[in-house]
Amino acid sequence: MEFAELIKTPRVDGVVLRRPFLPTVEGTLCLTGHHLILSSRQDNAEELWLLHSNIDSIEKRFVGSLGQIIVKCKDLRVIQLDIPGMEECINIASSIEVVDDGWNSFRPRDVFKDLESMTDEWRLSEVNKDSDVCPSYPPLVAVPKGVDDDALRAAAAFRHGGRFPVLSYYHKKNGMVMMRAAQPLTGTNGRRCKEDEKLINATLRPGKRGYVIDTRAINVAQQAKAKGGGFESEANYPQWRRIHKAVERSGVLQESLIKLVEACNEQSHSMDRWLSKLEASSWLAHVKEVLTAACLAAQCIDREAASVLVHGTEGVDSTLQITSLAQIILDPGCRTVRGFQGLVEREWVQAGHPFRQRCAQSAYSGGKPRHEAPVFLLFLDCVWQILRQFPCSFQFGEAFLVLLFEHAYSSQFGTFLGNSAAERAKLSVPEKTVSLWSWLNRPQELERLTNPLYEANGLVIWPSVAPQSLLLWEGVFLRWNRSSERLDEAHEEMVHIVAYNKALQNRVNLLRRQLAQLETEEPLPQTP
Secondary structure, rough: OOOOHHHHOEEEEEEEEEOEEEEEEEEEEEEOOEHHHHEEOOOOOOEEEEEHEEEEEEEEEOOOEEEEEEEEEOOOOOEEEEOOOOHHHHHHHHOOOOOOHHOOOOOOOHHHHHHHHOOOOOOEEEOOOOOOOOOOOOOOOEEOOOOHHHHHHHHHHHHHHHOEEEEEEEEEOOEEEEOOOOOOOOOOOOOHHHHHHHHHHOOOOOOOOEEEEEEEHHHHHHHHHHOOOOOOOOOOOOEEEEEEEEOOHHHHHHHHHHHHHHHOOOOOHHHHHHHHHHHHHHHHHHHHHHHHHHHHHHHHHHOOOOOEEOOOOOOOOOHHHHHHHHHHHHHHHHHHHHHHHHHHHHHHOOOOOHHHOOOOOOOOOOOOOOOOOOOHHHHHHHHHHHHHHOOOOOOHHHHHHHHHHHHHHHHOOOOOOOOHHHHHOOOHHHHHHHEEEEEEEEHHHHHHHHHOEEEOOOOOOOOOHHHHHHOOOHHHHHHOOOOHHHHHHHHHHHHHHHHHHHHHHHHHHHHHHHHHHHHHOOOOOOOO
16 A cells, blocks of 8 residues: 555645744645655745655644644754644644554564563574575574574574574573474485574573474474474483464465355254254364464464473464464563554564464355464454453553454555565565555554453453453454444444543542642641
8 A cells, every 4th residue: 555545635725834934934735655755836045855755753732623743854854834723733643653664663673672682692684685595584583692694504404494493582680581483394215403402402591491482283393304304303402392372274274254144144953953063163272273373483482481482384374373372472562552562563473473474364265274273363362352351451442453453464565465574675665655554653543442441450461261251243244244334333432431430530639649748737826
């Protein structure tokens, strides 16, 4: 989607430009895909041509029906635009704000700065800057500081698709880490790689052990050896304990989704028949599998104080589900709107989940699907299950998750295009499209997607995976088969009640402060 398509008000007359030490200019403001332009019919009046990329931040003010936009530029200029009409001002401001975030919101270097504030044991490597070491990895990856790039290249040659172990999450509570990779290429001969062993062991603290969580059943992992794959031998990785936590592969998930949607669309079923078809789809069983594996990874890190390496076969599907969900359980920051955006960007978009292949078709695709699979949808379903169990611990609500599901399959934005960072760079996606995060981070969208019940919870949250705790996600699978009018009314009423209670609480707090202030004042002296 081009930026110009997002512009609601491309032209406004009677705009006044104000700049320090320069005369005011009144004219027509035009907003194009690249520039903010103000031109005037006044003789010798200077025109303003301002690139969107030069805008650092903006502020909005309203004085009666007049709107003011203060534009602060990267070259340190500050200009003010007086715009007649509140609606025009809001539209212009929101259009400019679109380019304020987006593709540069979650850059690896910025994320790494947060890690550097907690530990000096890691570094950003550019070993994959040309995408020749691992085609599905981004140009920058976080690795142990004591491991050089030559060792990384050797480890990449030992892992499926070149996906050598990289940092996924650092648990600041105890310094334990979670890494992700693809399966090692041990084969039937038990091939080993000293550089891979060094890389993995470099993540362990002195005297500590780690866990390798393999998302395949033991028999599937054994069969992979015959095709050149395999798993870590405990003889070569003595400090690591291997645990197999089976999560179904992509083809099985696609068949499960098709059966589930068929059941949801059939209106003539009896209750018994409906429950039977729901169970036959095995969708909730897959939800349970993924959540159980994620809880295991989180438990190893938080309660066992051990580092974790997660991988399946390719490391682009179930691996990402587990690492992402474990972070939601462990890290309160991932439960905020921006934190969750960063998680999706970091663990899915930049980590090389093949969105173009997996989301090419949905549940109505004809024939036997080859690459399609609802891997990301299953992850979002698991997040919804946790959100439902902890409704006050997430800054976003169900609508936010539904929106991500929609845009993963069909979007006007470029965030989920392509299969990897290298593919998006080759297609010039950041230059030709707008990031979904740019749109979602506009104030009017955030207001709609924010959870009114949210209260920051700094604790680890442990979801239940008991059968009675897991429900069908009606907001996705039944939303076209029932009216949402009553649900919308209930949501609006909840927002109203929460806003009223907050206003009442603020009033009570103000009165308490005023009362406390009166109690501390000295009494007036009494006249004799």
